[in-house]
Amino acid sequence: MFWCIVFLLISDEIIDSKLATATTAEVCTKIKANTCNECIQSGPYCAWCKQVNFTKAGESDSVRCDTTGQLINLGCKEENIVNPSSGILFQRDQILDDKIQMTPREIELNLRPGEAGEFEVKFRRAEGYPVDLYYLMDLSYSMFDDLENVKKLGNQLLNALNGITKSAQIGFGSFVDKTVLPFVSTHPEQFRHPCTDKNAPCQSPFSFKHILNLTANGDKFIQQVGLQLISGNLDSPEGGLDAMMQVAVCEEKIGWRNVTRLLVYATDDGFHIAGDGKLAAILTPNDGKCHLEDDMYKKSNEFDYPSVGQLAQKLSENNIQVVFAVTSNMVKTYQDLSKLIPKSVVGRLSNDSSNVVQLITEAYQNLSSEVILDHGITPDFLEILYDSHCSNGVNTSDAVRGACSNVKINEEITFKVKVTAKKCLSPQSFSIRALGFTDTVRVSVQTACTCKCDDTFERTECNSNGRIECGICSCNPGHLGKNCECIAGSRTSQELDQNCKRENTSVACSGAGECICGQCICHLSDDPEKKIFGTYCQCDNWNCEMFNGKVCAGEGKCNCGICTCNSGFDGTACQCKRSTEGCIDNGSICSGRGECECNKCKCRGGYLEPFCKTCPGCPSHCPRFGPCVECHIKQGGQNSGNCTHICSGARVREVEQEMGPSACREKDSDNCWMQYLIYEEDGIDNFSIRYTLKRECPEAPNVFAIVGGTIGGVILIGLILLMIWKLVTEFKDRKEYQRFEKERQQVKWDKTVNPIFTTATTTVKNPNFDGE
Structure with a gap:
C-alpha cells in the first residue's frame, strides 16, 4: 500500500489574495484592537500594519488594524502587513483500492476565526467489500411460520451475500419483550408456556437473546437457528429497540468486523419506546451500554427502552446500517422510524418471510449505493459544511452532510469540506466518515490567533526601555506607555489606563485620544478649526445641533455638545433671533404660563397657543372655590x-x-x-x-300638612277598600240566595213535611210528665 505524505507549510505573513481585491463586504470591525493579536481576532478581514512609525502623533495604535486595502491606502507597505489565513498544514493521502474507499486519511488545518479552511475528500465505492449481517428476529407467537422459513436460510443468505462481496458473515439473535407485567404474563404456568396453542412447542419469554456469533459457516446458522422455539407476550408492541441497542453496543460479543455492517430487523408488529417502561415501574433511562450475560440481556427489567434518537446515535457510532424487514401492515410505521435513523431502509416482508433473501439483497444494494459523509457531534464554535459533487449531476452546497446517491461500483465522487472556527480555541479534532463504511478522515484543527512578527529588537523609538514587536513597543518591566516613556512605580498599566476612563466600561480617552502615563492626550484633527478637548477627550467643537446645514446655525459656538449663542440669538441651535414681540398680549409674556422661544410661546400645563390663555383639557375650577x-x-x-x-x-x-x-x-x-x-x-x-350674597335655598317642608295628609290618605284608602269588600260580599250573597230559591221551587214534596222523616213505631209516655 502506498502512502502519500504531503506537507504544506503556510506562513502567517502570507497576504490573502482575496483581500487584495476587497469588496464592500470585506469590513474590519475593530473594537479596542491596540495589538496585533487583538486585531486578527476581530474578524477574518482584519490585518495589522507592523510598519514602524506608521501612526501619526496623537493617533491610537488601533489605526494599524484595518482591511489590507485600507492599510495600503494609508501608506503601509504590503510586506509590512500581517494577515494570517486559513489553510492546510499537513495532509496524509492514501490510494483508493478494494479495501480503502476514502482519502485523505489524516489532515491538519490552521483556521483564522471566521474564515473557512477547505479541503477535498474523495470516495470510490469498492467492488466486493466485506459484509457482516446480523439477523435479529421477533420470536413472538405471530412469527411462528416465519421462524420455520428462517431456519432454512443459512446457506441461501451466505450465497446471496457472497455473490456481491468477497467475504460475508452472518449471525442470529431474537427478542420478545421485557419479562414483567404488563408486557408479558408473570403467572407461572403462562410464563412457562406463553403460546396460545398449548400443544405447540414454546419457550418462556425473554428480552433479547444472542444466539449465533457472526460466522461464515451457513450450516452452523441452520443448526443454531433450528434449535429455536417461538415464544409470546401480552401486548402488541415488542421490545425490539432494546435488542437493537445491545446488538449495536456489544461489538466484541456479537463479533462485528471492521467492514460493512448490516442489521436485519424482522418483525410483524410495532415497538416500545423510551417512557413505556413506566408502565412496569421501570424508571431508569437506558444507559446505552452492553449488558449481555451468558448471551442474554439480563438487565432488561432494570433499564427503560432506549429512545429513537439514542438508538440512532449508537447505530451511527458503530457504523451499523439497518434493514427493517416488516410485514405490509407495519411498513408505514417503520418508514417513519427509518427517517430518524441514518442509513436505514424498509423492505416489505411476506407473511411467512419466504422473500427475505431477495429483500436483504435489494436493501444492501440500496444502502451501499448511497454515500453520506458525517462528522458526528462537534463543538458549537466549529461549523462544518459540505459541497457534494456527485456523478449523477445532483450537487449540493453548504449542507450539514455530504450526500450522493446511486453511486456505482468503482465510481469516484468528491466532497469539498469547509471548516470554520467561530472563535479562538484550543486544538480540536474530529472524524469524518461515510455512514455504513469503515473509512474515516481524521481532522485536526488549530486556530491562528497570534501574530508572528520578525521585528523583535531594541529600538530608540521605545526610549531604550523596550523593543519593537509587530511595529509597536513592548516595554521592559517597570516601564509603561506607548513609547515606554512612563515609569510604572506601584501602578500597573491597567491602573494607568483606568485613570483615562470616565466609567469602568468606557473606552480610554473616549476613543479620541491616547492614555499616556494615566493622562489623556487628545488626538489632533487635520482641520485646525476642529478641536478635541476635555479630561477624557469627551468634548469637541463640532458635534452640536445643526440648523440650515450649519453647526449652531452659524450664530454661536459649539462647546462639548451645547451651543453657546451669540448676542441677539437664542435656541438650542442658535436658530432664533432673541425677541418677545410675538409672545406679548396685554403686556404679559405668554400670559405667565409658558416660555417665549424663537418669538413664539411654548405653553405649559395644557394651555393653548398663541398666548397660553385657554386650557380646554384642564379641570373646572368651580368645585375648588x-x-x-x-x-x-x-x-x-x-x-x-x-x-x-x-x-x-x-x-x-x-x-x-x-x-x-x-x-x-x-x-x-x-x-x-x-x-x-x-x-x-x-x-x-x-x-x-x-x-353675590343671594342664594337659592329650598323651602322648609309643612310637617302638619304632610302628616295630616298621610293619615287622611290612609283612612280614605281603608274606607274605599272596606266598601269594595262589602259590595263584593253582598253580590255573592244575593247570587247564592237566588240559587237556593230556584232549587226550592223545583222540589216535589210539601214544604212543611220533611221527606226523610219517619213516624215512630212505638211511643212510651212518662207517667211522671204532667205536660209542663
Missing part, C-alpha cells in the same frame, strides 16, 4: 380675612349684578345654590372671584 365663596357669603362680606386660608391664590369680591349663564353654580353645606364668576389672571394659580 366653592368652600371659599361659601365662607365669604356666611361672613356677609364682612371680616372675610377669616377665609384667606381656603381662598389661596384668589382675590374675592362681592358684586350686586346678576351672574349670567356662565357663572359657577355649586351647593353649599346648607344645600343652597351659590353663584359666582371665576376669572383666570396671567400666571399660574392666579384667580379673581366675583360672587
Whole structure:
C-alpha cells in the first residue's frame, strides 16, 4: 500500500489574495484592537500594519488594524502587513483500492476565526467489500411460520451475500419483550408456556437473546437457528429497540468486523419506546451500554427502552446500517422510524418471510449505493459544511452532510469540506466518515490567533526601555506607555489606563485620544478649526445641533455638545433671533404660563397657543372655590380675612349684578345654590372671584300638612277598600240566595213535611210528665 505524505507549510505573513481585491463586504470591525493579536481576532478581514512609525502623533495604535486595502491606502507597505489565513498544514493521502474507499486519511488545518479552511475528500465505492449481517428476529407467537422459513436460510443468505462481496458473515439473535407485567404474563404456568396453542412447542419469554456469533459457516446458522422455539407476550408492541441497542453496543460479543455492517430487523408488529417502561415501574433511562450475560440481556427489567434518537446515535457510532424487514401492515410505521435513523431502509416482508433473501439483497444494494459523509457531534464554535459533487449531476452546497446517491461500483465522487472556527480555541479534532463504511478522515484543527512578527529588537523609538514587536513597543518591566516613556512605580498599566476612563466600561480617552502615563492626550484633527478637548477627550467643537446645514446655525459656538449663542440669538441651535414681540398680549409674556422661544410661546400645563390663555383639557375650577365663596357669603362680606386660608391664590369680591349663564353654580353645606364668576389672571394659580350674597335655598317642608295628609290618605284608602269588600260580599250573597230559591221551587214534596222523616213505631209516655 502506498502512502502519500504531503506537507504544506503556510506562513502567517502570507497576504490573502482575496483581500487584495476587497469588496464592500470585506469590513474590519475593530473594537479596542491596540495589538496585533487583538486585531486578527476581530474578524477574518482584519490585518495589522507592523510598519514602524506608521501612526501619526496623537493617533491610537488601533489605526494599524484595518482591511489590507485600507492599510495600503494609508501608506503601509504590503510586506509590512500581517494577515494570517486559513489553510492546510499537513495532509496524509492514501490510494483508493478494494479495501480503502476514502482519502485523505489524516489532515491538519490552521483556521483564522471566521474564515473557512477547505479541503477535498474523495470516495470510490469498492467492488466486493466485506459484509457482516446480523439477523435479529421477533420470536413472538405471530412469527411462528416465519421462524420455520428462517431456519432454512443459512446457506441461501451466505450465497446471496457472497455473490456481491468477497467475504460475508452472518449471525442470529431474537427478542420478545421485557419479562414483567404488563408486557408479558408473570403467572407461572403462562410464563412457562406463553403460546396460545398449548400443544405447540414454546419457550418462556425473554428480552433479547444472542444466539449465533457472526460466522461464515451457513450450516452452523441452520443448526443454531433450528434449535429455536417461538415464544409470546401480552401486548402488541415488542421490545425490539432494546435488542437493537445491545446488538449495536456489544461489538466484541456479537463479533462485528471492521467492514460493512448490516442489521436485519424482522418483525410483524410495532415497538416500545423510551417512557413505556413506566408502565412496569421501570424508571431508569437506558444507559446505552452492553449488558449481555451468558448471551442474554439480563438487565432488561432494570433499564427503560432506549429512545429513537439514542438508538440512532449508537447505530451511527458503530457504523451499523439497518434493514427493517416488516410485514405490509407495519411498513408505514417503520418508514417513519427509518427517517430518524441514518442509513436505514424498509423492505416489505411476506407473511411467512419466504422473500427475505431477495429483500436483504435489494436493501444492501440500496444502502451501499448511497454515500453520506458525517462528522458526528462537534463543538458549537466549529461549523462544518459540505459541497457534494456527485456523478449523477445532483450537487449540493453548504449542507450539514455530504450526500450522493446511486453511486456505482468503482465510481469516484468528491466532497469539498469547509471548516470554520467561530472563535479562538484550543486544538480540536474530529472524524469524518461515510455512514455504513469503515473509512474515516481524521481532522485536526488549530486556530491562528497570534501574530508572528520578525521585528523583535531594541529600538530608540521605545526610549531604550523596550523593543519593537509587530511595529509597536513592548516595554521592559517597570516601564509603561506607548513609547515606554512612563515609569510604572506601584501602578500597573491597567491602573494607568483606568485613570483615562470616565466609567469602568468606557473606552480610554473616549476613543479620541491616547492614555499616556494615566493622562489623556487628545488626538489632533487635520482641520485646525476642529478641536478635541476635555479630561477624557469627551468634548469637541463640532458635534452640536445643526440648523440650515450649519453647526449652531452659524450664530454661536459649539462647546462639548451645547451651543453657546451669540448676542441677539437664542435656541438650542442658535436658530432664533432673541425677541418677545410675538409672545406679548396685554403686556404679559405668554400670559405667565409658558416660555417665549424663537418669538413664539411654548405653553405649559395644557394651555393653548398663541398666548397660553385657554386650557380646554384642564379641570373646572368651580368645585375648588366653592368652600371659599361659601365662607365669604356666611361672613356677609364682612371680616372675610377669616377665609384667606381656603381662598389661596384668589382675590374675592362681592358684586350686586346678576351672574349670567356662565357663572359657577355649586351647593353649599346648607344645600343652597351659590353663584359666582371665576376669572383666570396671567400666571399660574392666579384667580379673581366675583360672587353675590343671594342664594337659592329650598323651602322648609309643612310637617302638619304632610302628616295630616298621610293619615287622611290612609283612612280614605281603608274606607274605599272596606266598601269594595262589602259590595263584593253582598253580590255573592244575593247570587247564592237566588240559587237556593230556584232549587226550592223545583222540589216535589210539601214544604212543611220533611221527606226523610219517619213516624215512630212505638211511643212510651212518662207517667211522671204532667205536660209542663
